[in-house]
Amino acid sequence: MSAFDTVVHLVYLACASAFVVGLHLMNAPATARRGNQVSAAGMGLAILTTVAVLVEGGRINAYAAWALGLGTAAGAVAGLVAARVVRMTAMPQLVSLFNAVGGGAAALIALGEHPASTAAEVTGVLDVLIGALTFSGSLIASGKLAGRVPGRPIVVPRGRLISFGLAVVAAVLAVLVIGFDGGAPALWGAAATALAAGVLLTLPIGGADMPVVISLLNACTGTAVAMAGFVLQSTPLIIAGALVGAAGAILTKLMADAMNRPIGAIIAGDYGTGDAVAVAAASGSAPVREITADDAAIQLAYAGRVVIVPGYGLAAAQAQHEAVALAQALTERGVEVTYAIHPVAGRMPGHMNVLLAEANAPYEQLADLEESNPGFPRTDVALVVGANDVTNPAARRPGNPVSGMPILDVDRARSVIVIKRSLGHGYAGIDNELYAEPRTAMLFADAKAGLGALLAGLSTYAK
């Protein structure tokens, strides 16, 4: 090994360490930004080092250099622009898009490389299959999150049979590549099969299951990148891919646990009704108590402790600034305000926290499920904004679609105010028993308008 190779190796090791340290610093909000910068510095160093490797090796021809340079420049500009202009409510689809292109790049590496050994063939096939599946799956997920593909589950006729068929075709092509030197045609065939499978697997999954799905796709991209690292015998790719794979796997498990649904059942899809569930005044079976914004404002103004429970409705209405303005107004009056955030509130893990942070909510006020629940019996008013199934007390009983799902114990607060457009069902498609409780009052409004009216009421009636 030449001195140059040794130095390159050591620098790559430093870069991989920067990724680990960077992720470690993400343990706390105060250090998280520095963590991301450490990680980015490691990435910059890894890229510069690779430029040095290419220059020193001198084997890259002019056309390849131009293709690489132009592709990189265009991609960097596209990524920077998208990252700069995206609204925080649109974060899930952008993260999903970046995940898609990462998986796509990993798959293309194996498609462009001539495998030198059986091990490289095996990892190459895995890279192509996982990378291509993640690419098309993440694109569909991103489209669903952005509303370009319908968010409700789309049932493909005989979908499972087709998926099974695709799996068989993929396995046959994999054997051809590895055992019989099937080469490029078989590998491209495998890529096409995986692309189709990615679409087929993501289409039937409904909106509220998205936090699980994008976590899982993130884990897949990590694995695909690690496989690309095996093909190229590149340690930084293997380490970074393994780290991301682990991160995605942990988030997938946390999200699935928070919905009390096995990951397999979520992938099988075909559950619930998706986002568009504003069924005007459903069932009408249980009588509910309505409240005006002014009465609700007075109730909030004279409370000692208020917990705000945000859900997807808040994100959909882009009402995070109103929620935080209300919380600040209450805090100034001496009311103790916290936010109770369910792990699957929103469309990606931690989505609500980012929205509230955007609106300047101090992170000390953001509490998760375990932190929030013991506080509800001491809470005068629980204000539910656009959250539904995660507050349904029916989850404590067996025998219904939300049974066993960990919920926020909103019904244990002394009183509850729910801001909601109608009595429509949530994702699980069942009545929320919380709404019929005697101490629950409904404020029928869009999240943004409802919170605005509360804020106005507060300044008029409670000085």
Next chain:
Amino acid sequence: MSPLLLADLTVFTLGLLVGFEVISKVPATLHTPLMSGANAVHGVVLVGVMLLAATISTPAGYALLAVAAFFAAMNVAGGYVVTDRMLAMFRSRGRS
């Protein structure tokens, strides 16, 4: 199995374990930036695309290379910038 493959497998396994250990401590508040930051980390695939470039010498290969470079660069540049934007918003009660 070749010694090189064994070494790669060792690195991969230890990487997974380190990942589990480090990431299981991240609080729910930071799950979105964590996912986005991890997303940016797999942008290291750009290094892989660059290494691939040294072996390519056909027109179809150049096209594939350009697309792969576009994807990877978008992943890495966008991923870090958007994560930074998000994390810049997380403020403590003390300062604003």
